[in-house]
Amino acid sequence: MARPVFGRGNEARATSRITHLDRDRPLVEAARADPQRFDALYRRYLAQVYNFAFYELRDHHAAEDATERTFLSALASLDRFEERARPADGDGASTFRVWLFRIARNAIATERRYRTRHPATDLAAAGAVPDGSDPEAEAALRDEAAEAWRAVAKLPADRRRAVVLRFVDEMSTAEIAGVLGRSEGAVRVLLHRALRSVAGDLTRGR
Amino acid sequence: MTFPGRDPEVDALRTDRYLDSLLAAGDRRASHAPADAALDSSLVAAANRLRRDLVRVHPSFRFEERLALRLAEAAASMRLAPAAGGEGSVTTLAVHRAEAGDGPGDDGGDDGIHPLLIRGALTSAALSIAGAAYVAWRRTRPASNASPMARAVRAARAGRVRAANARAGLD
Numbered sequence: 001m002a003r004p005v006f007g008r009g010n011e012a013r014a015t016s017r018i019t020h021l022d023r024d025r026p027l028v029e030a031a032r033a034d035p036q037r038f039d040a041l042y043r044r045y046l047a048q049v050y051n052f053a054f055y056e057l058r059d060h061h062a063a064e065d066a067t068e069r070t071f072l073s074a075l076a077s078l079d080r081f082e083e084r085a086r087p088a089d090g091d092g093a094s095t096f097r098v099w100l101f102r103i104a105r106n107a108i109a110t111e112r113r114y115r116t117r118h119p120a121t122d123l124a125a126a127g128a129v130p131d132g133s134d135p136e137a138e139a140a141l142r143d144e145a146a147e148a149w150r151a152v153a154k155l156p157a158d159r160r161r162a163v164v165l166r167f168v169d170e171m172s173t174a175e176i177a178g179v180l181g182r183s184e185g186a187v188r189v190l191l192h193r194a195l196r197s198v199a200g201d202l203t204r205g206r
Numbered sequence: 207m208t209f210p211g212r213d214p215e216v217d218a219l220r221t222d223r224y225l226d227s228l229l230a231a232g233d234r235r236a237s238h239a240p241a242d243a244a245l246d247s248s249l250v251a252a253a254n255r256l257r258r259d260l261v262r263v264h265p266s267f268r269f270e271e272r273l274a275l276r277l278a279e280a281a282a283s284m285r286l287a288p289a290a291g292g293e294g295s296v297t298t299l300a301v302h303r304a305e306a307g308d309g310p311g312d313d314g315g316d317d318g319i320h321p322l323l324i325r326g327a328l329t330s331a332a333l334s335i336a337g338a339a340y341v342a343w344r345r346t347r348p349a350s351n352a353s354p355m356a357r358a359v360r361a362a363r364a365g366r367v368r369a370a371n372a373r374a375g376l377d
Contacts, residue, residue, distance in 0.1 A: 034281075034285070035282075036282070036285070038277060039274060039277065039281075042274065046265065046270060047262065047265070050264070051262055064265060067265065071273060072277065075280055075281065075284075076284075148256060149260070152256070152260070163256065166225060167256045168262055173222055188218035188222045189218045191222065192217055192218035192221040192249075195221060195249050196252075198252045198255075199246075199249055202251070203248060
Protein backbone atom coordinates (compact mmCIF):
# COMPACT_ATOMS: atom_id res chain seq x y z
CA MET A 1 0.00 0.00 0.00
CA ALA A 2 1.23 3.45 -0.83
CA ARG A 3 2.35 5.81 1.90
CA PRO A 4 0.61 9.05 1.05
CA VAL A 5 2.29 11.07 3.78
CA PHE A 6 5.78 10.35 2.48
CA GLY A 7 4.55 10.75 -1.10
CA ARG A 8 3.22 14.21 -0.44
CA GLY A 9 6.40 15.18 1.32
CA ASN A 10 8.57 14.04 -1.56
CA GLU A 11 6.40 15.81 -4.09
CA ALA A 12 6.55 19.00 -2.10
CA ARG A 13 10.34 18.82 -1.91
CA ALA A 14 10.60 18.09 -5.63
CA THR A 15 8.29 20.98 -6.52
CA SER A 16 10.29 23.29 -4.30
CA ARG A 17 13.53 22.30 -6.00
CA ILE A 18 12.07 22.72 -9.49
CA THR A 19 10.77 26.16 -8.60
CA HIS A 20 14.18 27.12 -7.26
CA LEU A 21 16.10 25.82 -10.24
CA ASP A 22 13.77 27.30 -12.83
CA ARG A 23 13.65 30.77 -11.40
CA ASP A 24 15.04 32.34 -14.60
CA ARG A 25 12.26 31.04 -16.82
CA PRO A 26 10.45 34.40 -17.34
CA LEU A 27 13.70 36.18 -18.21
CA VAL A 28 14.80 33.43 -20.57
CA GLU A 29 11.43 33.43 -22.36
CA ALA A 30 11.54 37.22 -22.68
CA ALA A 31 15.05 37.07 -24.12
CA ARG A 32 14.03 34.42 -26.60
CA ALA A 33 11.12 36.56 -27.79
CA ASP A 34 13.25 39.70 -27.94
CA PRO A 35 17.08 39.31 -27.77
CA GLN A 36 17.39 42.88 -26.46
CA ARG A 37 15.90 41.63 -23.19
CA PHE A 38 18.87 39.33 -22.65
CA ASP A 39 20.28 42.33 -20.79
CA ALA A 40 18.35 41.36 -17.64
CA LEU A 41 20.01 37.93 -17.54
CA TYR A 42 23.36 39.55 -18.25
CA ARG A 43 23.02 41.99 -15.34
CA ARG A 44 21.89 39.22 -13.01
CA TYR A 45 24.82 36.91 -13.69
CA LEU A 46 27.67 39.17 -14.79
CA ALA A 47 29.38 39.34 -11.40
CA GLN A 48 29.00 35.61 -10.76
CA VAL A 49 30.46 34.59 -14.10
CA TYR A 50 33.22 37.16 -13.71
CA ASN A 51 34.07 35.83 -10.22
CA PHE A 52 34.26 32.27 -11.49
CA ALA A 53 36.54 33.36 -14.34
CA PHE A 54 38.67 35.54 -12.07
CA TYR A 55 39.26 32.83 -9.48
CA GLU A 56 40.11 30.35 -12.23
CA LEU A 57 42.35 32.62 -14.31
CA ARG A 58 43.67 34.96 -11.56
CA ASP A 59 43.87 37.91 -13.93
CA HIS A 60 41.34 40.69 -14.44
CA HIS A 61 41.88 41.04 -18.18
CA ALA A 62 41.70 37.31 -18.78
CA ALA A 63 38.55 37.14 -16.64
CA GLU A 64 36.98 39.97 -18.67
CA ASP A 65 37.75 38.21 -21.95
CA ALA A 66 36.31 34.92 -20.71
CA THR A 67 33.22 36.70 -19.35
CA GLU A 68 32.66 38.50 -22.63
CA ARG A 69 33.00 35.29 -24.61
CA THR A 70 30.60 33.53 -22.24
CA PHE A 71 27.75 36.04 -22.59
CA LEU A 72 28.12 36.54 -26.35
CA SER A 73 28.05 32.78 -26.81
CA ALA A 74 25.06 32.42 -24.49
CA LEU A 75 23.11 35.08 -26.40
CA ALA A 76 23.91 33.50 -29.75
CA SER A 77 22.86 30.02 -28.64
CA LEU A 78 19.96 30.87 -26.34
CA ASP A 79 17.57 28.98 -28.63
CA ARG A 80 19.48 25.79 -27.89
CA PHE A 81 19.09 26.10 -24.13
CA GLU A 82 16.80 23.42 -22.76
CA GLU A 83 15.33 23.94 -19.35
CA ARG A 84 15.40 20.81 -17.21
CA ALA A 85 14.08 20.26 -13.74
CA ARG A 86 17.32 18.97 -12.21
CA PRO A 87 20.96 18.99 -13.23
CA ALA A 88 21.24 15.48 -11.78
CA ASP A 89 18.90 14.25 -14.50
CA GLY A 90 21.75 13.79 -16.94
CA ASP A 91 24.44 15.31 -19.12
CA GLY A 92 22.26 17.82 -20.91
CA ALA A 93 20.25 18.78 -17.86
CA SER A 94 20.50 22.38 -16.77
CA THR A 95 18.82 25.49 -15.67
CA PHE A 96 19.93 28.76 -17.22
CA ARG A 97 22.58 29.42 -14.57
CA VAL A 98 24.01 25.92 -14.83
CA TRP A 99 23.97 26.16 -18.62
CA LEU A 100 25.65 29.59 -18.50
CA PHE A 101 28.39 28.34 -16.17
CA ARG A 102 29.06 25.39 -18.42
CA ILE A 103 29.65 27.87 -21.24
CA ALA A 104 31.84 29.86 -18.86
CA ARG A 105 33.85 26.76 -18.02
CA ASN A 106 34.60 26.24 -21.72
CA ALA A 107 35.38 29.93 -22.22
CA ILE A 108 37.79 29.85 -19.28
CA ALA A 109 39.53 26.78 -20.68
CA THR A 110 39.90 28.54 -24.04
CA GLU A 111 41.19 31.68 -22.35
CA ARG A 112 43.69 29.68 -20.30
CA ARG A 113 45.08 28.07 -23.44
CA TYR A 114 45.65 31.51 -25.00
CA ARG A 115 47.33 32.90 -21.92
CA THR A 116 49.60 30.07 -20.86
CA ARG A 117 52.66 32.19 -21.54
CA HIS A 118 51.47 35.12 -19.44
CA PRO A 119 52.21 35.19 -15.72
CA ALA A 120 49.15 35.21 -13.42
CA THR A 121 48.45 38.16 -11.14
CA ASP A 122 48.51 37.43 -7.42
CA LEU A 123 44.92 37.04 -6.29
CA ALA A 124 45.78 38.58 -2.93
CA ALA A 125 45.62 41.95 -4.69
CA ALA A 126 41.87 41.40 -5.03
CA GLY A 127 41.28 41.36 -1.28
CA ALA A 128 38.83 43.53 0.58
CA VAL A 129 38.95 47.17 -0.42
CA PRO A 130 40.81 49.02 2.37
CA ASP A 131 39.06 51.96 3.97
CA GLY A 132 42.25 53.32 5.53
CA SER A 133 40.98 53.28 9.11
CA ASP A 134 43.24 50.47 10.37
CA PRO A 135 46.07 49.67 7.96
CA GLU A 136 47.64 46.99 10.20
CA ALA A 137 44.38 45.07 10.57
CA GLU A 138 43.78 45.41 6.83
CA ALA A 139 47.23 44.07 6.06
CA ALA A 140 46.62 41.11 8.38
CA LEU A 141 43.29 40.41 6.70
CA ARG A 142 44.93 40.54 3.29
CA ASP A 143 47.63 38.11 4.47
CA GLU A 144 44.98 35.73 5.77
CA ALA A 145 42.99 36.00 2.53
CA ALA A 146 46.13 35.27 0.51
CA GLU A 147 46.87 32.28 2.75
CA ALA A 148 43.36 30.90 2.26
CA TRP A 149 43.58 31.39 -1.47
CA ARG A 150 46.98 29.69 -1.65
CA ALA A 151 45.44 26.67 0.09
CA VAL A 152 42.55 26.65 -2.44
CA ALA A 153 44.87 27.18 -5.41
CA LYS A 154 46.80 24.02 -4.47
CA LEU A 155 43.68 21.87 -4.82
CA PRO A 156 43.10 19.68 -7.89
CA ALA A 157 41.08 21.55 -10.55
CA ASP A 158 37.66 19.98 -9.90
CA ARG A 159 37.91 20.46 -6.12
CA ARG A 160 39.02 24.08 -6.61
CA ARG A 161 36.11 24.79 -8.99
CA ALA A 162 33.66 23.20 -6.58
CA VAL A 163 34.97 25.37 -3.73
CA VAL A 164 34.74 28.58 -5.79
CA LEU A 165 31.24 27.78 -7.04
CA ARG A 166 30.09 26.90 -3.49
CA PHE A 167 31.71 29.70 -1.50
CA VAL A 168 31.97 32.58 -3.99
CA ASP A 169 28.99 31.99 -6.29
CA GLU A 170 26.96 30.29 -3.54
CA MET A 171 25.66 27.54 -5.79
CA SER A 172 23.80 24.54 -4.44
CA THR A 173 25.39 21.10 -4.70
CA ALA A 174 22.87 20.22 -7.44
CA GLU A 175 23.88 23.25 -9.51
CA ILE A 176 27.60 22.54 -9.10
CA ALA A 177 26.91 18.97 -10.20
CA GLY A 178 25.30 20.36 -13.36
CA VAL A 179 28.23 22.68 -14.07
CA LEU A 180 30.94 20.07 -13.45
CA GLY A 181 29.02 17.18 -15.03
CA ARG A 182 29.19 15.09 -11.83
CA SER A 183 26.60 13.55 -9.55
CA GLU A 184 25.52 15.44 -6.44
CA GLY A 185 27.14 12.77 -4.26
CA ALA A 186 30.44 13.16 -6.12
CA VAL A 187 30.31 16.95 -5.63
CA ARG A 188 29.69 16.55 -1.89
CA VAL A 189 32.72 14.28 -1.64
CA LEU A 190 34.80 16.77 -3.70
CA LEU A 191 33.87 19.58 -1.32
CA HIS A 192 34.47 17.49 1.78
CA ARG A 193 37.93 16.46 0.60
CA ALA A 194 38.72 20.01 -0.49
CA LEU A 195 37.86 21.32 2.96
CA ARG A 196 40.00 18.65 4.58
CA SER A 197 42.97 19.67 2.40
CA VAL A 198 42.44 23.37 3.10
CA ALA A 199 42.08 22.70 6.83
CA GLY A 200 45.35 20.76 6.81
CA ASP A 201 47.15 23.54 4.92
CA LEU A 202 45.83 26.28 7.18
CA THR A 203 46.75 24.31 10.29
CA ARG A 204 50.30 23.69 9.03
CA GLY A 205 50.64 27.38 8.13
CA ARG A 206 50.21 28.50 11.74
CA MET B 207 38.96 14.32 9.40
CA THR B 208 37.18 11.06 8.53
CA PHE B 209 36.80 8.78 11.48
CA PRO B 210 37.68 5.09 10.98
CA GLY B 211 34.64 2.97 10.23
CA ARG B 212 32.49 5.92 9.08
CA ASP B 213 31.12 6.15 5.59
CA PRO B 214 32.90 9.01 3.77
CA GLU B 215 29.65 9.86 1.94
CA VAL B 216 27.90 10.35 5.25
CA ASP B 217 30.68 12.71 6.34
CA ALA B 218 30.40 14.51 2.99
CA LEU B 219 26.63 14.86 3.43
CA ARG B 220 27.09 16.25 6.95
CA THR B 221 29.69 18.74 5.66
CA ASP B 222 27.35 19.76 2.85
CA ARG B 223 24.52 20.45 5.32
CA TYR B 224 26.88 22.52 7.42
CA LEU B 225 27.87 24.55 4.35
CA ASP B 226 24.19 25.12 3.57
CA SER B 227 23.64 26.54 7.05
CA LEU B 228 26.86 28.58 6.88
CA LEU B 229 25.91 30.22 3.57
CA ALA B 230 22.34 30.78 4.78
CA ALA B 231 23.71 32.49 7.90
CA GLY B 232 25.74 34.75 5.61
CA ASP B 233 22.59 35.65 3.68
CA ARG B 234 20.85 36.53 6.95
CA ARG B 235 23.94 38.53 8.04
CA ALA B 236 24.03 36.49 11.24
CA SER B 237 26.73 37.63 13.65
CA HIS B 238 27.78 34.08 14.64
CA ALA B 239 28.63 31.17 12.40
CA PRO B 240 26.46 28.07 12.91
CA ALA B 241 27.90 25.23 14.99
CA ASP B 242 27.89 21.49 14.39
CA ALA B 243 29.36 19.47 17.26
CA ALA B 244 29.39 16.29 15.18
CA LEU B 245 31.59 17.84 12.50
CA ASP B 246 35.38 17.96 12.79
CA SER B 247 36.29 21.35 14.25
CA SER B 248 39.13 21.85 11.74
CA LEU B 249 36.62 21.45 8.89
CA VAL B 250 34.31 23.97 10.51
CA ALA B 251 37.20 26.42 10.91
CA ALA B 252 38.31 25.92 7.29
CA ALA B 253 34.77 26.45 6.01
CA ASN B 254 34.46 29.67 8.01
CA ARG B 255 37.83 30.89 6.73
CA LEU B 256 36.86 30.28 3.12
CA ARG B 257 33.49 31.92 3.67
CA ARG B 258 35.26 35.02 4.99
CA ASP B 259 38.37 35.15 2.78
CA LEU B 260 37.18 34.10 -0.66
CA VAL B 261 35.95 37.59 -1.43
CA ARG B 262 33.66 38.42 -4.30
CA VAL B 263 35.08 40.70 -6.93
CA HIS B 264 33.08 42.80 -9.35
CA PRO B 265 34.13 43.77 -12.84
CA SER B 266 34.70 47.43 -13.55
CA PHE B 267 31.72 49.58 -14.47
CA ARG B 268 33.43 50.43 -17.76
CA PHE B 269 33.73 46.76 -18.67
CA GLU B 270 30.12 46.07 -17.64
CA GLU B 271 28.76 48.84 -19.85
CA ARG B 272 31.05 48.03 -22.78
CA LEU B 273 29.92 44.40 -22.79
CA ALA B 274 26.28 45.47 -22.37
CA LEU B 275 26.67 47.59 -25.51
CA ARG B 276 28.23 44.70 -27.44
CA LEU B 277 25.40 42.41 -26.39
CA ALA B 278 22.82 45.02 -27.42
CA GLU B 279 24.44 45.29 -30.85
CA ALA B 280 24.49 41.51 -31.20
CA ALA B 281 20.85 41.36 -30.11
CA ALA B 282 19.89 44.05 -32.65
CA SER B 283 21.56 42.11 -35.46
CA MET B 284 19.65 39.00 -34.35
CA ARG B 285 16.39 40.95 -34.62
CA LEU B 286 17.28 42.29 -38.08
CA ALA B 287 17.92 38.82 -39.50
CA PRO B 288 14.25 37.71 -39.40
CA ALA B 289 13.15 40.97 -41.03
CA ALA B 290 15.15 40.04 -44.14
CA GLY B 291 12.94 36.97 -44.60
CA GLY B 292 15.80 34.53 -44.18
CA GLU B 293 13.83 32.21 -41.97
CA GLY B 294 10.60 32.42 -43.99
CA SER B 295 8.78 29.21 -44.81
CA VAL B 296 6.44 28.22 -47.57
CA THR B 297 2.95 27.17 -46.66
CA THR B 298 -0.27 26.77 -48.57
CA LEU B 299 -3.29 28.96 -48.04
CA ALA B 300 -6.58 28.56 -49.87
CA VAL B 301 -7.28 31.62 -52.05
CA HIS B 302 -10.53 31.49 -54.02
CA ARG B 303 -10.27 33.29 -57.31
CA ALA B 304 -13.93 34.22 -57.23
CA GLU B 305 -13.23 36.23 -54.11
CA ALA B 306 -9.99 37.64 -55.47
CA GLY B 307 -11.69 38.79 -58.66
CA ASP B 308 -10.96 38.00 -62.31
CA GLY B 309 -7.69 39.17 -63.66
CA PRO B 310 -5.27 38.72 -66.53
CA GLY B 311 -4.10 35.13 -66.79
CA ASP B 312 -6.90 33.84 -64.65
CA ASP B 313 -8.04 30.88 -66.68
CA GLY B 314 -9.97 29.23 -63.90
CA GLY B 315 -8.19 25.98 -64.59
CA ASP B 316 -6.43 25.48 -61.25
CA ASP B 317 -7.69 24.56 -57.81
CA GLY B 318 -7.32 28.02 -56.37
CA ILE B 319 -4.56 27.10 -53.85
CA HIS B 320 -1.24 28.92 -54.06
CA PRO B 321 1.89 28.78 -51.91
CA LEU B 322 2.60 31.91 -49.94
CA LEU B 323 5.82 32.87 -48.17
CA ILE B 324 4.98 33.76 -44.59
CA ARG B 325 6.75 34.99 -41.39
CA GLY B 326 9.77 37.05 -42.47
CA ALA B 327 8.26 38.23 -45.75
CA LEU B 328 4.78 38.83 -44.42
CA THR B 329 5.19 42.61 -44.34
CA SER B 330 6.52 42.88 -47.89
CA ALA B 331 3.81 40.50 -49.14
CA ALA B 332 1.15 42.68 -47.57
CA LEU B 333 2.67 45.75 -49.20
CA SER B 334 2.69 44.01 -52.61
CA ILE B 335 -0.98 43.07 -52.28
CA ALA B 336 -1.85 46.64 -51.34
CA GLY B 337 0.14 47.95 -54.34
CA ALA B 338 -1.59 45.59 -56.77
CA ALA B 339 -4.98 46.55 -55.40
CA TYR B 340 -4.17 50.24 -55.83
CA VAL B 341 -3.07 49.79 -59.48
CA ALA B 342 -6.21 47.78 -60.22
CA TRP B 343 -8.34 50.50 -58.64
CA ARG B 344 -6.57 53.23 -60.62
CA ARG B 345 -7.11 51.34 -63.91
CA THR B 346 -10.83 51.00 -63.34
CA ARG B 347 -11.21 54.62 -62.29
CA PRO B 348 -12.80 56.77 -65.10
CA ALA B 349 -10.61 59.56 -66.48
CA SER B 350 -13.34 62.15 -65.90
CA ASN B 351 -12.92 61.67 -62.19
CA ALA B 352 -9.21 62.53 -62.28
CA SER B 353 -7.92 65.64 -60.64
CA PRO B 354 -6.88 68.70 -62.72
CA MET B 355 -3.23 67.91 -61.92
CA ALA B 356 -3.62 64.35 -63.24
CA ARG B 357 -5.28 65.67 -66.44
CA ALA B 358 -2.40 68.09 -66.92
CA VAL B 359 0.13 65.27 -66.46
CA ARG B 360 -1.68 63.06 -68.96
CA ALA B 361 -1.92 65.97 -71.49
CA ALA B 362 1.82 66.63 -71.17
CA ARG B 363 2.57 62.91 -71.59
CA ALA B 364 0.29 62.74 -74.68
CA GLY B 365 2.14 65.73 -76.15
CA ARG B 366 5.49 64.01 -75.63
CA VAL B 367 4.17 60.82 -77.31
CA ARG B 368 2.85 62.77 -80.28
CA ALA B 369 6.17 64.60 -80.72
CA ALA B 370 8.08 61.35 -80.57
CA ASN B 371 5.77 59.73 -83.15
CA ALA B 372 6.18 62.78 -85.43
CA ARG B 373 9.97 62.48 -85.20
CA ALA B 374 9.70 58.81 -86.09
CA GLY B 375 7.41 59.61 -89.08
CA LEU B 376 4.48 57.70 -87.68
CA ASP B 377 1.91 60.53 -87.94
